[in-house]
Amino acid sequence: MTRVSPREAPRAFRGADGASVIERTNVEVPEAASGTPVVLSLTDAELRRGERVLWSGLDLELRRGEFVAVLGPNGSGKTSLLHAVLGRLPLSAGSLLIDGRPPRRGSRLIGYIPQRRAVAPHVPLRARDLVRLGVDGHRWGPPLGGRGPRRRIDELLTEVGAHAYADVPLGLLSGGEQQRVRIAQALVTDPAILLCDEPLLSLDPHHQNAIVDLLDRRRRAHGTAVLFVTHELNPVLPLADRVLYLAGGRFRVGTPDEVMTSAVLSELYGGRVEVIRADGRYLVAGAPVPYHPDPAGGVRS
Amino acid sequence: MSGGIWDQIFNYDDYGQVLALVANSIVAAAVLGVVGGLISTFVLMRDLAFAVHGIAELSFAGAAAALLLGVNVVAGSLAGSVLAAAVIGVLGVRARDRNSAIGVLMPFGLGLGVLFLSLYKGRAANKFGLLTGQIVAVDTPQTAWLIGVSVVVLLVLAVVWRPLTFASLDPDVAAARGVPVRALSPVFTLVLGLAVATTIQIVGALLVLALVVTPAAAATRVTASPRLIPLLSVVFAVVSVVGGILIAVGGGIPISPYVTTIAFVIYLACRAVGAVRARNGWARRPPAVVAG
Numbered sequence: 259m260t261r262v263s264p265r266e267a268p269r270a271f272r273g274a275d276g277a278s279v280i281e282r283t284n285v286e287v288p289e290a291a292s293g294t295p296v297v298l299s300l301t302d303a304e305l306r307r308g309e310r311v312l313w314s315g316l317d318l319e320l321r322r323g324e325f326v327a328v329l330g331p332n333g334s335g336k337t338s339l340l341h342a343v344l345g346r347l348p349l350s351a352g353s354l355l356i357d358g359r360p361p362r363r364g365s366r367l368i369g370y371i372p373q374r375r376a377v378a379p380h381v382p383l384r385a386r387d388l389v390r391l392g393v394d395g396h397r398w399g400p401p402l403g404g405r406g407p408r409r410r411i412d413e414l415l416t417e418v419g420a421h422a423y424a425d426v427p428l429g430l431l432s433g434g435e436q437q438r439v440r441i442a443q444a445l446v447t448d449p450a451i452l453l454c455d456e457p458l459l460s461l462d463p464h465h466q467n468a469i470v471d472l473l474d475r476r477r478r479a480h481g482t483a484v485l486f487v488t489h490e491l492n493p494v495l496p497l498a499d500r501v502l503y504l505a506g507g508r509f510r511v512g513t514p515d516e517v518m519t520s521a522v523l524s525e526l527y528g529g530r531v532e533v534i535r536a537d538g539r540y541l542v543a544g545a546p547v548p549y550h551p552d553p554a555g556g557v558r559s
Numbered sequence: 560m561s562g563g564i565w566d567q568i569f570n571y572d573d574y575g576q577v578l579a580l581v582a583n584s585i586v587a588a589a590v591l592g593v594v595g596g597l598i599s600t601f602v603l604m605r606d607l608a609f610a611v612h613g614i615a616e617l618s619f620a621g622a623a624a625a626l627l628l629g630v631n632v633v634a635g636s637l638a639g640s641v642l643a644a645a646v647i648g649v650l651g652v653r654a655r656d657r658n659s660a661i662g663v664l665m666p667f668g669l670g671l672g673v674l675f676l677s678l679y680k681g682r683a684a685n686k687f688g689l690l691t692g693q694i695v696a697v698d699t700p701q702t703a704w705l706i707g708v709s710v711v712v713l714l715v716l717a718v719v720w721r722p723l724t725f726a727s728l729d730p731d732v733a734a735a736r737g738v739p740v741r742a743l744s745p746v747f748t749l750v751l752g753l754a755v756a757t758t759i760q761i762v763g764a765l766l767v768l769a770l771v772v773t774p775a776a777a778a779t780r781v782t783a784s785p786r787l788i789p790l791l792s793v794v795f796a797v798v799s800v801v802g803g804i805l806i807a808v809g810g811g812i813p814i815s816p817y818v819t820t821i822a823f824v825i826y827l828a829c830r831a832v833g834a835v836r837a838r839n840g841w842a843r844r845p846p847a848v849v850a851g
Contacts (some may be wrong), residue, residue: 344735364737372731380605382779382788383728390785395725396736400717401785427783443732 303352434465516517596793617643619764644752692763
């Protein structure tokens with residue numbers, strides 16, 4: 259059963275730290291129309307880990323400013339999809355193009371928010387240092403001074419509402435605060451695509467909504483496309499343009515209303531799955547756990 | 560307690576003349592302090608304190624073998640260290656495997672070392688010095704070795720500083736940003752091996768941790784700044800080792816108790832400062848009080 263959290267209607271609210279007010283304004287949503295440039299395209303893509311086919315025959319186009327939620331059970335290849343886009347896992351078949359080119363490691367076109375790990379309280383890293391690593395951490399040679407990066411880091415931390423705790427060690431920040439800093443780090447290269455791996459994990463509903471809103475504002479203001487892997491349906495589905503649902507080597511792409519139905523999910527899981535919609539919230543019941551992937555895989559639904 | 564013991568621990572008759580004799584050792588110690596202080600920041604980031612201990616024991620075995628064979632002790636120590644670093648690198652890519660691999664390696668190295676020392680018929684002070692540190696053993700050709708290896712370590716650290724920091728603290732994003740996270744791991748273990756092998760010549764195999772772990776552990780208690788930590792760490796390491804030598808030259812016992820005690824006192828002081836700082840809130844957070 260998928261955890262359900264109350265859906266926040268678009269309105270202003272204040273973060274727990276009292277630092278930021280987030281307002282979902284009625285900016286024009288970039289339509290995923292054919293005129294909007296494609297930043298990521300997967301064509302007949304297949305990914306294997308050893309003998310297992312995670313998914314195959316996957317066609318997906320991510321357009322500028324588009325928000326696509328990637329849903330599915332554990333082990334269905336959601337994180338692997340992000341790794342493929344990062345150029346860390348080669349496709350076993352098909353093609354993957356980022357801005358028309360094959361993926362490569364360290365591309366400035368991609369911002370990445372990895373799955374959260376626990377940060378020990380004495381890790382020698384403040385919020386601004388984590389962002390700094392994103393700016394020049396990959397460069398060789400000793401760290402030399404320079405005012406340029408510092409100003410850029412301040413701007414980014416302000417944008418995500420994390421400037422108040424820029425000098426606080428990461429291990430002393432709450433989960434929601436750490437995620438804001440992570441977002442700032444992912445935005446240092448002003449990427450075309452933002453890959454988010456479970457950024458809502460172990461956050462309370464209030465902070466989940468704050469993080470989702472932050473990403474939503476970013477894509478509206480800057481046209482950053484967002485590929486958002488999550489188990490949390492309800493904070494994300496109201497603003498996701500489309501959903502990619504992966505299960506059992508099968509997948510389904512469509513608007514939330516098209517994909518989140520009992521018929522579609524039952525077909526994907528190969529068993530009876532009930533999708534209950536109430537008051538704009540989704541509840542998925544009866545998804546088979548533990549889940550046994552279909553070794554043949556790749557059945558397009 | 561009799562005055563005889565205190566005379567052994569602290570004795571400053573003819574201090575000036577003794578000091579002149581150990582001038583080389585002090586220079587070497589200061590360089591090792593810089594190396595130890597810098598490398599300890601990465602040992603802490605990568606959680607490699609136990610690996611340091613493991614490398615030290617094999618390095619000791621190498622040095623003991625060199626002593627027995629009558630070849631350069633620093634070279635023997637380096638060979639042991641590099642071997643240990645390679646084995647740890649191969650056996651323990653993951654943190655969990657690594658610790659058990661080191662736990663297996665360490666007693667074997669120590670056992671080999673004891674074997675070689677038992678077979679060695681030379682001066683007893685040479686044997687003891689490898690385990691607990693010494694000053695007299697650092698003569699001029701050895702000092703040149705120590706400084707040479709230290710310079711190599713410092714150069715490599717300077718080149719890999721930022722990617723190594725990224726890979727150590729934030730490996731997922733580092734890999735995504737194109738940092739060769741996997742390749743950096745053996746590079747660092749090798750550099751760590753070199754640093755440990757040189758540090759052993761002064762503080763001995765058993766007490767290497769005082770120079771390769773304690774300084775940064777103390778520094779991270781008082782600051783989280785990536786600039787201040789290495790700086791403080793170097794200051795702490797140099798003060799420990801040079802201070803240890805300056806006090807030790809008067810007495811008749813090895814240098815390591817002095818070095819480790821100074822390092823430990825610094826660590827305690829930093830913990831105290833850190834505790835006060837944590838109680839007052841690590842850093843001011845707005846909504847801040849508007850200054851009146």
